[in-house]
Amino acid sequence: MQSEQVFNKAWELLKERKFQACEVIDTDSRLAEMQIDAGDISLMRTTLDRSVSIRALRDHRYASIAMNQVTDSSIESAVEALDVAAQNAPVDEARVCIGPEVGGVDSLKHGPQREELEPMYHRMQEFLTTAKKDFPDLKLEQSGLTFRSRTSRRINSSGLTVSEQSGEYQVMAMFSSKRGEKTSSFNYTGVSLSRLERPLIEMGAVRRLLESSVRELDHAPLKGKFVGRVIVAPECVLPFLFGGILGHLGDSRVIAGTSRLADQVGERVLSREITLRADVEDESFAERELFTSDGYRARSTTLFENGVLKSLLLSEYGARKSNRPRGFNGGSNLVLEPGAHSLDQMIAQVERGILVGRFSGGDPAANGDISGVAKNSYLIENGKVVGPISEAMLSGNLFTMMNSVFGLSKEVLDDGSSRMPYVGVDQVTVSGVD
Amino acid sequence: MLRFSDLRAVISKPGDHYLECRFQENRDLRIGFLNGQLVTNLQSSKSGVSARSFSSGYWGFSSAVAPTQAALKEVAQEALKNASFLGSRGKKMASLQKLRDDRVSFSRSYLSNKPRVAVSTWIEYLKSIDQMIAAKYPNLKSRSVSLMSLDMERVVRTTDGVEVHTVVPRAHLAIALTLQSEVGPVALRDVRGGLGEPQDLFPLADSELEQWIEKVGEGVLRKANGVLPKAGVADVILAPDLAGILAHEAVGHTTEADLVLGGSVAGDLLGKPVASPLVSLVDYAHTYNGEPAPQPVHVDDEGVLAEDTPIIDRGILTTFMHSRETAAQFDQKATGHARAFLFSDEPLIRMRNTAILPGQSEIEEMIGSIEHGYFLTNPGNGQADTTGEFMFAVGAGYEIENGKLSRPLRDATISGVAFDMLKSVTMVSKDFAWESSGYCGKKQPMPVGMGGPAIKCRLSLGGQ
Numbered sequence: 001m002q003s004e005q006v007f008n009k010a011w012e013l014l015k016e017r018k019f020q021a022c023e024v025i026d027t028d029s030r031l032a033e034m035q036i037d038a039g040d041i042s043l044m045r046t047t048l049d050r051s052v053s054i055r056a057l058r059d060h061r062y063a064s065i066a067m068n069q070v071t072d073s074s075i076e077s078a079v080e081a082l083d084v085a086a087q088n089a090p091v092d093e094a095r096v097c098i099g100p101e102v103g104g105v106d107s108l109k110h111g112p113q114r115e116e117l118e119p120m121y122h123r124m125q126e127f128l129t130t131a132k133k134d135f136p137d138l139k140l141e142q143s144g145l146t147f148r149s150r151t152s153r154r155i156n157s158s159g160l161t162v163s164e165q166s167g168e169y170q171v172m173a174m175f176s177s178k179r180g181e182k183t184s185s186f187n188y189t190g191v192s193l194s195r196l197e198r199p200l201i202e203m204g205a206v207r208r209l210l211e212s213s214v215r216e217l218d219h220a221p222l223k224g225k226f227v228g229r230v231i232v233a234p235e236c237v238l239p240f241l242f243g244g245i246l247g248h249l250g251d252s253r254v255i256a257g258t259s260r261l262a263d264q265v266g267e268r269v270l271s272r273e274i275t276l277r278a279d280v281e282d283e284s285f286a287e288r289e290l291f292t293s294d295g296y297r298a299r300s301t302t303l304f305e306n307g308v309l310k311s312l313l314l315s316e317y318g319a320r321k322s323n324r325p326r327g328f329n330g331g332s333n334l335v336l337e338p339g340a341h342s343l344d345q346m347i348a349q350v351e352r353g354i355l356v357g358r359f360s361g362g363d364p365a366a367n368g369d370i371s372g373v374a375k376n377s378y379l380i381e382n383g384k385v386v387g388p389i390s391e392a393m394l395s396g397n398l399f400t401m402m403n404s405v406f407g408l409s410k411e412v413l414d415d416g417s418s419r420m421p422y423v424g425v426d427q428v429t430v431s432g433v434d
Numbered sequence: 435m436l437r438f439s440d441l442r443a444v445i446s447k448p449g450d451h452y453l454e455c456r457f458q459e460n461r462d463l464r465i466g467f468l469n470g471q472l473v474t475n476l477q478s479s480k481s482g483v484s485a486r487s488f489s490s491g492y493w494g495f496s497s498a499v500a501p502t503q504a505a506l507k508e509v510a511q512e513a514l515k516n517a518s519f520l521g522s523r524g525k526k527m528a529s530l531q532k533l534r535d536d537r538v539s540f541s542r543s544y545l546s547n548k549p550r551v552a553v554s555t556w557i558e559y560l561k562s563i564d565q566m567i568a569a570k571y572p573n574l575k576s577r578s579v580s581l582m583s584l585d586m587e588r589v590v591r592t593t594d595g596v597e598v599h600t601v602v603p604r605a606h607l608a609i610a611l612t613l614q615s616e617v618g619p620v621a622l623r624d625v626r627g628g629l630g631e632p633q634d635l636f637p638l639a640d641s642e643l644e645q646w647i648e649k650v651g652e653g654v655l656r657k658a659n660g661v662l663p664k665a666g667v668a669d670v671i672l673a674p675d676l677a678g679i680l681a682h683e684a685v686g687h688t689t690e691a692d693l694v695l696g697g698s699v700a701g702d703l704l705g706k707p708v709a710s711p712l713v714s715l716v717d718y719a720h721t722y723n724g725e726p727a728p729q730p731v732h733v734d735d736e737g738v739l740a741e742d743t744p745i746i747d748r749g750i751l752t753t754f755m756h757s758r759e760t761a762a763q764f765d766q767k768a769t770g771h772a773r774a775f776l777f778s779d780e781p782l783i784r785m786r787n788t789a790i791l792p793g794q795s796e797i798e799e800m801i802g803s804i805e806h807g808y809f810l811t812n813p814g815n816g817q818a819d820t821t822g823e824f825m826f827a828v829g830a831g832y833e834i835e836n837g838k839l840s841r842p843l844r845d846a847t848i849s850g851v852a853f854d855m856l857k858s859v860t861m862v863s864k865d866f867a868w869e870s871s872g873y874c875g876k877k878q879p880m881p882v883g884m885g886g887p888a889i890k891c892r893l894s895l896g897g898q
Contacts, residue, residue, distance in 0.1 A: 031778075038695035040526060043493040044516040047778040049482070050499045066478035068499050081553075085475045088557040092471065121523060139820075141696035142877050176820040178697040186696070186820045219821075225665055256468055256576040258612055258619050360817045361896075362827020362847050367618025369662075371847040371896030373825045390823060393849055393896040395665055431665035431896065 001070050003153040006052060009072065011157055013079040014056050019086070021057040023098040023156035023295075026050070026070075032115040034124050035144035039132075041124055055098050056082050061089040062098075094321040099295040103159025106297055108290045110283070111167040111194050115147035119196045120169075127171075127200040134201075135177070135210050137217065141186065143173040145200065154295050162295050168286045168416070169193040171200045177213045184216035185390065187358055187376045189235060192286040192416030204415045205235050209376075212357065215388055216376060222354075222392040222432030229353035229406060230394065230428045231346055231380070234413035234420035236359055238334065241423060242276070244364030244398045246331055249303070249311075251318030258366050260399065261309055262322065270307040271405035275337040277302045280329045286416035289332035299328040307403075338421040339408030346407045346424050348383040354392060354430055355380055364398055371395035374430070393431050401425040435459070436483065438539075438599065440503045441591035444485075444510050451514065452488040452530060454592040454736065455506055457481070458777035461587075463632075465556055466580035467564045472557060474580065482777035485510040488759075489517040491526030497778040531761040531768050533594050533737060540733045543601040544726070545585070546631040556581055559637055566643070567609070571651045575619055576612040581605070582871070583632050584881060588735070596737030602730060604881055605632040606871040609650050615658035620844060622654040622829055624812065625871040628728045628883075653812075653830055656842035661833070663846050663895045669807035670848070670893060671800050671834070674867035677790050677886025679813040679826050681715055682874065684852035686788045687818035689745050689753075690771075691760035699822040699853070700751060708751045709856030715746040717755060718787040718883075719770055727787035728870035728883030731770055735781040740770025745788075746856075757783050775878040782876060787883035793862025800861045800890045802837040808895065809834055810848065813869070818852075825849040850893035863888035 001009075003026040011022050028050050035043040055064040063085035065078045124145050131138055149167030154160065174188040191204035201207050232240055245261075253259035261269060280289045280298040289298045294316040302310045312327055319326035347355070354377050361372015374392040378385045404426035412421050436457035444455050459481035466474035483506045484497035494516030496509040560579045567577050583605035590598040606627030612619050626646065627635050638646065672680060687693055688700040695701075700708075709715075719740035720730035731740045736758050744752055753766055760783065761768035772781035801809060814827030827847055833840040865887050873879035 034520075037692060041492070041520060041524060042526075042528075043495060043780060044520050045495040045780060046512060046516060047484075047495075047497040048499065049497075049778055051480075064476055066476065068480050068482065069501065081477055084552070084554055085477075088472070088554045089475060090472050117519065121519075125524075139695075139697035141693065174696075176697040178701075181702050183697050183699045183821050185823065255473075256578075256612075258576055260618070360819075360825050362814045362825075362845065365619075365845045366612055366621050367615075369618075369845060371845070372827075373823065373847070373849045373896075375819065375823075390821065391849070391851065391894065393665060393847065393894055395662070395847075395896040429665055429896075431894070433667060433894070 003155060006070060006075065007155040009075050010054050010079060013076065014082065017079070017083050019056045019058045021098045021157050023055045023154065025053045025152060025154045027150055027152040029148065029150040031146060031148050032117065033144055033146040034120055035142065036128065036140050037142060039140050041128065054078055054082065056086065057095055057098055058086045060091045060093055060095045061086045062092065062095045063089055094317055096320065097158065099156045099158070099316070100160055101158055105161045107163040109165045110288055110290060111286060113149050113165060113167050120145050120147065123196050123200050130199065130201050131210060135214050137177045137179045137214050138210055139176050139178050141174040143175065146170050146172070156295070160295055162291055164290050166290060169196060171203060173206055175210065175213055177217050179217050182217045184213050184219065185375045187213055190415065194286040205413050212376060219388040219390040222379060222389040225431040226352055227427065227429050229350045229424060229426050230430070231350065231353065231355045231422055231424045233355065233357050234422055236356055237336065237420040237423050238418060240356070240359040241398065241402060244368060244370060245402060246313065249313040249331070251315050254312065254314060254322050255318060260368065262312065265309050265312065267309060268307045269309045270304055270402045272307045273339065273405045273408055274304050274307050274402065275302070276304040277335045278329045278331055278333055279335045280333045282333060285333050289329055292330055301328045333417060335419045336421060338410050338412050340410060341407050343409045343411055343422050346409055346422060347380055347385060349406060350380045351382060353380045354378065355385060356394070359394065368398040370398055391433050395429040396427060400427050436501055436506065436589055438589065438591065438597050440506065441589060443503050444506045445591050445593055448593045448595070451517070452593055453485060453510060453513070454590060455485045455510060456588060456590045456735065456777065457483050457501060458588040460776060461585040463583045464580065465553070465560055466578060467560050468578045469576055470564055470568065475557070480776055483509055484777050485513040486780055487513040487517045488530060489514065490521030491528035492517050492520035493780070494518070494520070495780045528759055529762045530758040533596065535739055537595065538733055538737065538739055539597045541599040542732055544603055544629060544730065545601050546634045548633045551633045556632060563643065567611070567647055567651065570647060571611065573613070574611050575614045578610045580608045581632060590735055590737065592737040594737055596733065598733040598737065600732065603631045604629055604728065604870060605635050607636060608871070609647065611650055611654045613654050613658045620654060620657045622650055622657055622812065624650045628868060628870050629726055629730065657830060657844055660842040660844040662844055663808055665896055667892060667894050669804045669890065671804065671809045671888055671890050673809065673811035674865050674886055674888050675869050676810055676813050676828065677889050678867070678869045678884030679816050681788045681790045681886055682785060682882065682884040683816040683818045683826055684824040684855065685715055685745065686717065686785045688820070688822055688852060689755055690783045691754045691756045691764060692783050693820060694754050695760065696820060698820045703751050703853065706751060707749045708853040709746055709749045710859040711749040712793055712862045713746055713856050713859050714748055714791040716789060716791065717743040717745060717785055718789060722787065722789065728868050729786055729881050731773065731786045734770040734772045735774050736772040738768045738770040738772065743769045755783055755785065757781070773880060775880050779878045782878065784880050785874060785882050787885065789885035790887060790889065792864050792866045792887040795861040795863050797863050797865065797888050800863060800888060801834055801839060803861065803890065804834045805836060807834045808832065808843065809839055810846070822852040823849065824852055847896040848893050855891050855893050858892040859889050861890040
């Protein structure tokens with residue numbers, strides 16, 4: 001059954017039940033994957049999937065359902081379930097439409113549509129051979145090269161039809177190192193690619209992190225406790241520093257009234273060094289946000305400029321609900337403006353601190369408090385990296401840290417969907433063993 | 435929905451190569467209220483067919499959406515083709531452990547005997563809970579009440595002749611409250627539920643519901659006036675809900691054979707003391723103390739009859755958790771750990787119901803034994819490491835001063851090196867509790883059970 005048939009059938013049935021708006025998103029996806037396990041290629045996997053979501057609105061009552069079996073009877077059952085859900089949904093004056101109120105036709109394509117198995121196998125074998133030769137102590141765990149493509153059609157009752165076709169490769173490496181009885185902490189890295197033109201080990205941070213994994217075999221427990229500076233590696237900047245902060249820009253916290261940033265657009269809320277953009281229109285990214293969750297074409301925006309909050313990340317519904325402007329994207333393809341100093345120059349500014357490779361911690365508290373373990377990290381003393389550490393905990397408040405930025409590197413990591421420099425922050429409690 | 439007869443049409447007799455075929459359906463229900471508004475009301479179903487083949491030491495896997503014999507035949511051929519693609523280009527010495535019993539034909543459903551309750555009724559129930567919370571705690575910044583249920587149904591047949599059909603449901607109710615404090619918003623979340631459909635577990639008796647709301651409400655009020663723990667190493671009592679996540683994160687993951695092959699520190703410690711003699715840890719297959727465990731597995735996705743896996747026996751590391759391939763490699767017993775989350779996923783080595791066994795002490799006695807330390811409860815997310823280092827988030831607790839509970843805590847994170855921490859265990863309580871609402875993350879998520887008593891040990895806290 002084609003997407004238009006799914007929509008037409010669902011809409012006919014919904015109209016009979018007095019629904020006023022409906023939207024169907026129908027996505028076919030394909031995956032081809034070669035996986036490494038215990039240091040060798042072990043599995044080849046190809047999958048086809050389909051998912052259909054139907055959203056509907058009746059008298060300001062909203063309902064949604066998702067399924068992957070698409071038949072006449074499954075659509076009928078779905079409509080029945082939507083009817084019951086809408087009967088029980090609250091009247092929400094902010095629910096006035098589904099997706100854009102004005103119809104139209106839009107279509108975007110990005111990236112390859114089909115995998116090439118022979119180049120995939122060649123690059124995987126090359127990766128394994130090079131990794132084993134250059135890093136004999138390395139242990140590759142569940143790593144692999146995956147190709148994903150998706151074709152999605154969104155049709156709604158306002159006359160909107162949006163088609164999206166996208167595809168990309170992704171290399172994912174998960175690894176640790178072992179020599180005798182010494183083991184290093186596991187680490188992982190991923191890069192999104194449009195083409196397989198270069199060896200996988202040279203992409204993104206792959207080689208740097210494999211090298212570091214071997215060095216980390218000589219980790220020593222951190223001793224003592226101090227409040228000081230940490231330099232966060234680019235691959236850790238988004239999950240550690242920005243993950244909790246960006247949550248304060250979205251629907252969930254803004255609607256619940258627990259956002260610290262909802263009323264601060266136009267005000268400086270982070271250090272002046274921070275300029276963060278969502279560059280969704282940059283075609284050089286292998287993986288891009290093409291359309292927002294509402295079906296609008298995604299537009300690039302600046303989220304923070306010199307520390308000033310410029311934009312929230314609200315959906316159509318979140319915007320109406322909170323009486324604030326809609327976001328033009330979902331906060332993807334983030335680019336943090338780099339600084340003027342090299343990483344070595346930043347390290348030279350640290351009397352005692354940590355270079356953090358990976359952060360393993362709980363979700364930040366609602367007020368931004370965060371604590372967790374510094375993994376794949378190094379001790380810095382008197383402006384020099386001393387050596388790899390273990391058993392080091394970091395605690396602090398994300399907002400305090402991001403208002404205490406002492407530097408951004410000129411080196412930038414491009415992982416195919418974002419670009420981040422090293423970020424140096426102050427006011428972090430670092431504690432080790434007694 | 436496919437049946438054994440459909441799978442027999444695809445696998446009618448043993449072939450040259452190992453092949454397993456599977457039909458699987460995951461059915462999800464989520465209902466959520468936020469500040470009195472219904473914000474989530476989602477039912478979804480993901481189903482399809484898959485096949486996995488083992489040939490020349492390599493695996494091939496394929497899946498498709500259509501639940502038909504024709505689609506199953508196609509994915510079986512594709513899986514064989516994928517394995518051959520790798521086999522024709524490489525050499526690998528790998529084999530599968532023979533099954534102890536290849537005449538297994540097993541069917542079991544844990545679906546409810548009670549009539550299914552309409553979604554509208556659950557919505558009304560959650561609304562009533564929300565209203566009770568709002569009435570009792572009108573000054574909250576936000577409140578959420580949610581119901582989550584997941585049924586996993588699978589039909590499997592392998593070329594060894596094994597057939598399995600199981601349906602395992604789980605359902606949970608969660609309350610999360612946020613209060614504005616002098617240091618900003620503080621939140622507390624608590625969950626109830628386990629094996630079964632929602633109508634098996636809910637509604638809660640009125641008195642139980644009132645007590646639960648009070649537990650979470652008073653908890654967040656205390657937390658709003660709470661302190662951060664002092665950063666550093668301390669003596670702690672981990673409440674039973676935390677011991678389970680400890681068993682899973684700190685120990686379980688390091689003893690999964692694929693992580694052992696990936697360099698886990700447990701690889702060098704088989705047969706050696708890794709914990710205090712007070713500590714025994716088992717990954718239960720389907721039954722604990724005569725009752726079904728939260729995630730019962732009777733036969734895994736490779737056709738292995740599931741047995742309990744005793745990982746630590748009175749402090750000694752005794753075995754790893756295996757698939758058929760790693761069991762052959764290590765020459766240990768496969769006890770049924772290979773599971774896949776969706777129809778489109780391949781089976782991986784997964785934990786099932788991992789628990790530290792209860793001991794002899796009373797919790798009050800354990801608290802009384804600590805001069806300066808902490809009592810910790812309410813686990814959040816956690817993570818393990820090949821080095822044995824672990825961490826997990828802790829949502830609530832108290833300082834212990836001179837053997838008594840003292841100031842309440844705000845959020846904390848604890849970490850340690852698993853086997854060092856387990857060797858520091860000096861008391862284990864008689865109590866036991868299962869926790870089963872979360873998902874274990876690896877390449878795929880997976881529902882798991884985690885259980886334990888309260889334990890006294892020494893570990894690191896993140897704080898001030």
